[in-house]
Amino acid sequence: MINPDDPYEIQIAKQAKIIEALINRAERGHEVGGSAYSLFESAIALQTEVWEKTKDLEKALDTLGRASSELEIAYQAQERIQRNLADAMVAMEGGFALFSEDRLQVCNAQFRQLLPDIEPLIKPGLGFDDYLAAVSASKHLKRDGSETAGRPQPEHGSGPRFSSFVMELRNDRWFQISYRQTSSGNITVLQTEITDIVRENRREKNRLIDQQAHFLQAAFDHMPLGICTFSSRGDLLVRNERFGELLAVPLPLLKKGSRFQRIIEYVERHEILDRKGGQPVFAGWFKAMRRGDTVKERFRRRDGMSLDIRVRPLPDDGFIVSVMDVTTETQAAALLEQRVQERTAELTEANRLLQIHAHEQSRIEAALRQAKEAAEAAHTSKTRFLAAASHDLLQPINAAKLYLSMLTDAAGRPGAEDAISRLNRSFASIESLLQALLDISRLDSSGAEFNITSFDLGSLLKGMAEHLAPLATERGIELRIVPSTRWVTSDQRYLMRCIQNLVVNAIQYTERGRVLVGCRLAGNRLRIEVWDTGIGISEEDQSRIFNEFTRAGGVGKGPGMGLGLSIVERACRHLDHPIRLSSEPGRGSVFSIEVPLAAPGLASDCEDTAMEPMVDGSLDLIVMVVENDPDELHAMTQILESWGASVLAAGSTAEAAALMQEIGTAPDILLADYQLDDGDNGIETIRTLRALAGVEIPAVIISASRQKEFLRLGNEMSFAVLAKPVQLVRLRALIDWKTRARVA
Template sequence: MINPDEPYEVQIAKQAKIIEALINRAERGHEVGGSAYSLFESAIALQTAVWEKTKDLEEALDTLDRASSELEIARQAQERIQRNLADAMVAMEGGFALFSEDRLQVCNAQFRNLLPDIEPLIKPGLEFDDYLAAVNASRYLSPDLNGVIGRAQLLLTGQRPGRRFSSFVMVLRNDRWFQISCRQTSSGNIAVLQTEVTDIVRENRREKNRLIDQHTHFLQAAFDHMSLGICTFSSRGDLLVRNERFGELLGVPLALLKKGSRFQRIVEHVERHEILERKGRRAEFAGWFKALRRGATVQERLRRRDGMSLDIRIHSSPDDGFIVSIMDVTKETEAAELLEQRVVERTAELTEANRLLQIHANEQAQIEAALRQAKEAAEAAHTSKTRFLAAASHDLLQPINAAKLYLSMLTDMVDQPAAEDVVNRLNRSFASTESLLQALLDISRLDSSAAEFNITSFDLGRQLQGVVEDLAPLAAEKGIDLRLVPSTRWVTSDQRYLMRCVQNLVVNAIQYTEQGRVLVGCRPRGGRLRIEVWDTGLGISEEDQSRIFNEFTRGGGVGKGTGMGLGLSIVERACRHLDHPIRLISRPGRGSAFSIEVPLAAAGCVRAPPIEKAEPALDGSLDLIVMVVENDADELHAMTQMLESWGASVLAAGSTAEAATLMQEFGTAPDIVLVDYQLDDGDNGIETIRTMRALAGDEIPAIIISANRQRQFLQLCNELSFAVLPKPVQLSRLRALIDWNTRARVA
């Protein structure tokens, strides 16, 4: 019924009401009950309740006494704090005031007496903004600082939540300086401190003046030791600082160079005595002042009477004054005049040299015209040579190709040993003629500036295997052990020319080795691969090693039947164009080792074309329909006879139109087309194959027989899925290529 958290006075009043109610209840029970026992019982209960309430009342009175004692102690502590604060405020050197809820609560005498005209306003309850406004309007403030307090007021009132501290300096008229610091406490009160900083300010002034005097002394000492004449003037034109060099160079009396002398007087003295002149004329000093008033910089090159040249410059200074500098440039002027004289002389020399050069240029133009004509003649000759090579590649090899075909058939037809020997000799003669012609054509192509190379990455091991297998019969004929160290490396080069070079090296090794062996292998060297051909032959002497790569050059000690001396010349030319270094190691009587370094390449995953190698003719009849298109009647007849001897059915034509007509009359497409690239009247083998495929509506296998090795031609044949067989045709390769191209269709 009684809340112990309520004030003691309320608890005591509630207890009194409870006691009074109990007494009234007891009295009413006495009236109603009427029995002595019930009265006694009620009296006992009432007495117990009275004792309990009396006890509670005594405890409440004790608690009230303790609270009163604590309140008295707190009041005494507050009085001590107020006395200590008052003592501290009296003992403070500066003014102090405390504003609570933007109203003055307490301050010391220094705070009230700082500005006498606002002292009557400094009373408890004064608003902070009114205090700042009164200080800002005080007549005791220095006029230079008027308005500072107003700005401080805006800082504190407008930005009070974000700024809890502000400080500014207040200057009184009697040159006294005070720092006013306004700090906002965590409880929202504002404490204002007034600290006199007059001694600090005056000490700073003295230090500043001392530093200025010291800097002036240093500046003057620097001026005096400069070779440049320096003089500074105020905004009114009064001389401030100068050095002795200024007077020496200007040549005016020292009386005019005292501090405070007017710049106008110095100028008038110079004009009156004509001390300075400018290129034979009097110096126009009047224009200097106009330029200075515009803020420009004046620079003049003047000369004294004694011939000294002076460079005078006038600059504006930050204090609206100006600085005059004078420099002795006599040596520079003399050097410039001497240089000008030399320039005139040099100009005359250059004019004469230019005249001679013009004559030489005319002669050079005549020489260039002659050279141009010679170049045009050389280009015409080169064009003619290119046309010759193109014609030679086809026309010269055409009859050889036909002769080889007839010789092949003749070999199969001859039974008598004597006739067979004649045919074999005839075959070897034609092979030598073919080899010589191919070598001459290769050298001509490599010597041409328009030589083309097809640089690709390929599996070198497969190609070397093909070379070794092609030359194995030649080595076996001489009893030479030809071996290959297998390799899985890939290289980057022109496959045709690189393999031709390796083939020439192996052929040379076999020809120059009487007994022993020839070894072909590879060695990695960093990012390159060295292809090596070793033999146990005659070796090459040192004097022959320097000329062995020349045309028609053979090593000493061998007969004429060992070759034409063109193989190494082709190797040197091809490797030079391909940037493949060649290395030769040889000892006479011990053998030789040739090597070619080529760049390594990452192993590829593309399907490599079949290796063109000398394979024996396949057994069995060639049960195919073969379309042969050839403009040369002899070669067409020879090719037809050869194919028919293999068991093929041949459709022979001399042009694309004749082949199309023949195919339409025959009523079916051939199994394969063999066509020469160069036909008559602008016709070519590519158009023939396209026409055949268009008529058949199918990708008929095709082989182009040509001596053309241009890159664009080979790329086009590869894109159109044409096989290319070089002239003169090797019958073993022709038979193998026909079988390889038709095998899938027959199956």
């Protein structure tokens, strides 16, 4: 009937009600009538119930007593806690308050006494926001012109409250108020006086400022510049000693707070610095500073010291003045200017001398130009002479060889053939000598031209072997040329002339044995070697063997004029083909020439020096021959007619054109000398006759000229070039080759 979990007051009330009910029932039992037994039975039952209830009541009283004891203990603990809290709040240095459900529950005296004007409001039940509003509106707070500065503001929102702020009171006291919301929803407020901390920080700040000012002042004092700062009103703030020394201003004028205007007036009054144009040197500075411009001036003191004064504006509308001693720089600049003037004078004089020298040099250059023009004219004259010599010297030789050929065919008397053979050899020697002299002259000329091409060396060596075989047979020498399939890059004519000269020399200076021509690879070059078993060359002769008119073994030891090796040396030097000699007297010699290798198949149009065999059969062609030399024209006509050709002979292009128009048909082939009379030439003859005929007439130019331009025209106009003196075998083969396709 009694719930032990109920509070003790409720359990005691319920027990009292039960006891009262039992007593009332017992009293009503005396009023009931009946027999004695019934009364006794009722009394026994009632007594039993009374005993049970009494036991329950005793238990309840015992429980109530224990609960009362525990409640008393709790009350005592609560009172002790409250006393301890009160003691703690009293002992706290700062103010403390506890707000429960945003209402003030308890606080200490310091909390109430912080702001006297709100002390009457600090009572239990005061709202937390009302407390913050009262603190913010307190008259004891120091204002700085802002409505909310230094005042706490109520917080709005559902999150936990937490804040801390510092307040400055009117009597230079400082407090920090902080509050925090606990996990149970209560708010604790702490008021802590931080006046000592603020004042200590202020003193430390001032100390640091003073220390920095001391450091700054020390730095200023040790600077070579004079430094002085002024406020926006022109009051002196900071300066160093150097400032006063440079401007010669007394110390009383350089005290803190001195006006900039007074310092200027002192400097101007005592004329410490030079004036400009009679006006104060500092006029207009204030206007420039008000515009934010930087002022820079250079002055000279009475004692000769040069000063640079610069005034710069500062961000706080003040300005800084710096003074620098630039005497050394000024003196250096003056010295430099003096040196520049002296150097300018020297340069002016040097320029005058250079002009005189230039004038003299111009005169010398004019003389050199005239000398150069004279040399070029001489060179041109020499070139023309060589061209004329090539033509005029070889012209009669060519005609003589043609007549000798005719005589050889016609000779039948005994002894005539031997005479003609000797005459042929004589003319061959003259031809060889003239060719050698002309080659040396061309190679010594600064305008020597070379036709560099790629060609098959093997076929040319084979042709040379066939050409020189009769000479070797006549001398009783075995001539052997090792076959080669290599291609090289060089001037074909000069290279073959060099190899031929070496082989001819080897044959002529070998009494018995053999001459061997072969090729060896030497990296990316090919070494062409000529071996002989001849008389050899001594070391003394090896140093001069390549000179003109020099022969091994002394004069009279061999045929020829000693020009072959000279031509070899000149040609190889121009072509950059190294030439080497190894020889031992009595055992023979080895000459070698190194030439660059070329890729097979990259051949250019080249001249074939091989000796073609004489073509058999009659030459059933109409041949136009244009030659200005009557003897050579007659001889060439006789040779061609002996071959069975019908010859049209002309001495110029005009005569050739007239002959072709007269017969009414174009010739089968045209043979024209390059050099004709009155500026006429064989190339013009080819152009004219081809234009008249309307077809490309096969043509051969006969000339001693080997210029690149001449050979290029031959490739462009499709005509062949045959060198003088003419080899009849070569001429017959060339005519047959040029007309073969036309006849077919």
